[in-house]
Amino acid sequence: MNLNRCSRCGCFFNSNNNVCPNCEQKDLSEMSTLRNFIEENGNASIENISFSTGISEKNLNRYLKYDEFSSINAESNTQGNLSINL
Numbered sequence: 001m002n003l004n005r006c007s008r009c010g011c012f013f014n015s016n017n018n019v020c021p022n023c024e025q026k027d028l029s030e031m032s033t034l035r036n037f038i039e040e041n042g043n044a045s046i047e048n049i050s051f052s053t054g055i056s057e058k059n060l061n062r063y064l065k066y067d068e069f070s071s072i073n074a075e076s077n078t079q080g081n082l083s084i085n086l
Contacts, residue, residue: 030055
C-alpha cells in the first residue's frame with residue numbers, strides 16, 4: 001500500500017485508491033448522480049451539472065477523467081465553459 005492524499009478531502013491515507021475510505025461512499029454516490037443526470041439530460045455545461053446536482057466542479061472534472069466516463073466528450077466552448085456530450 002502507498003501513502004496517498006485524498007483527492008476529495010486532502011487527508012493522507014494508506015491505500016491504492018484516489019480517495020480515502022471516508023470519502024469513497026460520497027464519490028460513489030456522486031458518480032451515480034452524475035450518470036443519472038447525463039442519461040436524463042445529455043449535453044450540459046459543467047456549471048449547469050454542478051448547480052443541478054450539487055456536485056462541485058472540482059469533483060466533476062475529476063470524475064470525467066475516470067475510465068467509466070471515458071465515452072463522454074468534454075469540450076470547451078467559445079466562452080471558456082466546459083460542456084459534456086455523450
